[in-house]
Amino acid sequence: MTAVLETGLSQPAQTAKPVISFGKGRISIEQINAIAGQAAPVGLSDDAHFAEKINAGVAFLDKLLQEDGVIYGVTTGYGDSVTVKVPLSQVYELPIHLTRFHGCGLGEHFTPEQGRAILATRLCSLSQGYSGVSFELLNLLVAFLNHDIVPCIPQEGSVGASGDLTPLSYVAAALIGERDVFHQGQIRPAAEVMAAYGLNPVTLRPKEGLAIMNGTAVMTALACQAYQRAEYLTRMSSRITALASLALQGNSHHFDDILFSVKPHQGQNEVAGWIRHDLNHYEHPRNSSRLQDRYSIRCAPHIIGVLRDALPWFKQTIENELNSANDNPIIDGIGEHVLHGGHFYGGHIAMVMDTMKTAVANLADLHDRQMALLMDTKFNNGLPSNLSAATPERRYINHGFKAVQIGCSAWTAEALKLTMPASVFSRSTECHNQDKVSMGTIAARDCLRVLQLTEQVVAASLLAVQQGVQLRIARGELCFSSLTAELQQMLHSLQQQHAQISEDRPLEAELRLLVTQLQQQHWPLYQENTDAQR
Incomplete structure (x- = not known):
């Protein structure tokens, strides 16, 4: 069902404004707030070293998987379940399960403006080039921001370590075409809005679910x-x-x-x-x-x-x-x-x-x-x-x-x-791991x-x-x-x-x-x- 928000219609991103580029140089508080307020579109740097870091991380993870390497959250369970070895045949399903079992947030939703700040903050961290994520994922985050597709994120459920797991699961879920998003003053299914822009849900690679969720993006954006x-x-x-x-x-x-x-x-x-x-x-x-x-x-x-x-x-x-x-x-x-x-x-x-x-x-x-x-x-x-x-x-x-x-x-x-x-x-939580x-x-x-x-x-x-x-x-x-x-x-x-x-x-x-x-x-x-x- 489509619900109309009391906050009114969101305006499309203005592409004529200077683009804030992620992947080279530091991002400021003011830039995050400009993105949150739809005062600037975003993009990825065309810097060669940035591209090298992103591509090398993906290639290195693929190499480790071929060698049957042990990587937390990639070939093991999460948290206290680190001792559980995940069969290679199920490694690609593991990130989806991570997004789904964390889908238990409660409380009011963060506003669309706060949601945009959260997306931009997570993009900033992943663009450092040390999270093992692909350009496909980064580009989809950019598209979400520029098309004002904002995951509906409940405010309650994070203890702030291991990162903002539960709230950020709503970001990961939206990227794979699940759950709901704010768009143009309405709450709509993520997959429906993505299809309207010709965006394909991402298939999370090993580590990408963890990379999106296991960080401080919510608290830092706020x-x-x-x-x-x-x-x-x-x-x-x-x-x-x-x-x-x-x-x-x-x-x-x-x-x-x-x-x-x-x-x-x-x-x-x-x-x-x-x-x-x-x-x-x-x-x-x-x-x-x-x-x-x-x-x-x-x-x-x-x-x-x-x-x-x-x-x-x-x-x-x-x-x-x-x-x-x-x-x-x-x-x-x-x-x-x-x-x-x-x-x-x-x-x-x-x-x-x-x-x-x-x-x-x-x-x-x-x-x-x-x-x-x-x-x-x-x-x-x-x-x-x-x-x-x-x-x-x-x-x-x-x-x-x-x-x-x-x-x-x-x-x-x-x-x-x-x-x-x-x-x-x-x-102390999660079997005293956290x-x-x-x-x-x-x-x-x-x-x-x-x-x-x-x-x-x-x-x-x-x-x-x-x-x-x-x-x-x-x-x-x-x-x-x-x-x-x-x-x-x-x-x-x-x-x-x-x-x-x-x-x-x-x-x-x-x-x-x-x-x-x-x-x-x-x-x-x-x-x-x-x-x-x-």
């Missing part, structure tokens, strides 16, 4: 998407803090460049520079009625800066995993080595995701505290209760952002609850959930701080012309979409729109000419 969202949140959190400082009539000297020069964390200083720029500190330095603002304003660069300073390590680690051969065994066709190891172990991604989700949740907590200051007349320096812009005679029944702040507390609490590291919950596992995929899924919750808090905070600033301007307590051009433009844009809340109205639709805009990075923030570059 990490690529998480990185992009976390990076943008450091920028938006800085912008919101600046607006909150303006709304609260805070002290801009808290972000002074001399002050931050004596604590030289690069990311922290970058954040302080962004906030200082937004506050127009050099042209219009502002002193608060308090000598020192509360921590959620004064220490914001130190809080946001933790995540900002961790981003280079996150990026390096994610991209190292992305550009690695992370299945088992490793096939060195040119040197004629079969190397049995554990490169499917997702410990590095697990650590990045556990660390990232903690730093991101701290941003939710930061903005939840800023919201509390803005709502409360004991702390907001003369702003109306709950930031309501109601007229004096209507103030009795209007409640402004009261419920939104309650929502922020709920979203923040859930985000903070999810910061328990998944990587410490290793479970007796220490990474839980990297669960960590990545947790991180994406924390990002979603934090983006909800940030969206609510953005709506609130712009109202606070507008109230100050309307009361003559802040001069609009004293604001930077970037702030003026953003405030004008927000006010066009979100009228001032003078009479209570449902805000769900507006909050959902803001969350979507955050995830699409709708607002360009902090270009090279900002004060942060001084």
Whole structure:
């Protein structure tokens, strides 16, 4: 049966755009995300050395099979069944069984965008040339991406070592024409969609089922998407803090460049520079009625800066995993080595995701505290209760952002609850063969959930701080012309979409729109000419 997705129609890949080539040179997080967002088609390198590695791996495996060599997962069973010798007459059936018995994933499906990231990430690993796969398989992965044929992959069922076996079995199954795929806004049988494009299901060669499944592609693909969202949140959190400082009539000297020069964390200083720029500190330095603002304003660069300073390590680690051969065994066709190891172990991604989700949740907590200051007349320096812009005679029944702040507390609490590291919950499984596992995929899924919750808090905070600033301007307590051009433009844009809340109205639709805009990075923030570059 054909099911129509609520997400709408997927658009075909645009072949006029520059092709991202796999097989020569490193692939970046940004390239994986571009492929996931259908912003670029893909292809394979025409580099001669790349072709030599791929062809040598296939030829070497064929040679070993002729010599009756013992290769894990090729002539043996899987996992604890490594001691089971598979008759050569059944070697070509073994990969199909691998894909089928792992077809037990549960939970929601990854979105088509996430599925494209997973396909591209697995293609990157296989294109390293150490997995013993054929060009036929690589070319089919390329065709899936360029025709937007995305396997329906359940989110649950991976312990992150021996790789993302169960979710990646849905990739392998689709390539052999089994199970379902997302295509043009519908869920359809893989074989049916492939036939429409003249694509033949691949016959998996020995090792190819294992090569597709026994790796870290799911967790790494999710990490690529998480990185992009976390990076943008450091920028938006800085912008919101600046607006909150303006709304609260805070002290801009808290972000002074001399002050931050004596604590030289690069990311922290970058954040302080962004906030200082937004506050127009050099042209219009502002002193608060308090000598020192509360921590959620004064220490914001130190809080946001933790995540900002961790981003280079996150990026390096994610991209190292992305550009690695992370299945088992490793096939060195040119040197004629079969190397049995554990490169499917997702410990590095697990650590990045556990660390990232903690730093991101701290941003939710930061903005939840800023919201509390803005709502409360004991702390907001003369702003109306709950930031309501109601007229004096209507103030009795209007409640402004009261419920939104309650929502922020709920979203923040859930985000903070999810910061328990998944990587410490290793479970011995599969007859104690997989007796220490990474839980990297669960960590990545947790991180994406924390990002979603934090983006909800940030969206609510953005709506609130712009109202606070507008109230100050309307009361003559802040001069609009004293604001930077970037702030003026953003405030004008927000006010066009979100009228001032003078009479209570449902805000769900507006909050959902803001969350979507955050995830699409709708607002360009902090270009090279900002004060942060001084």
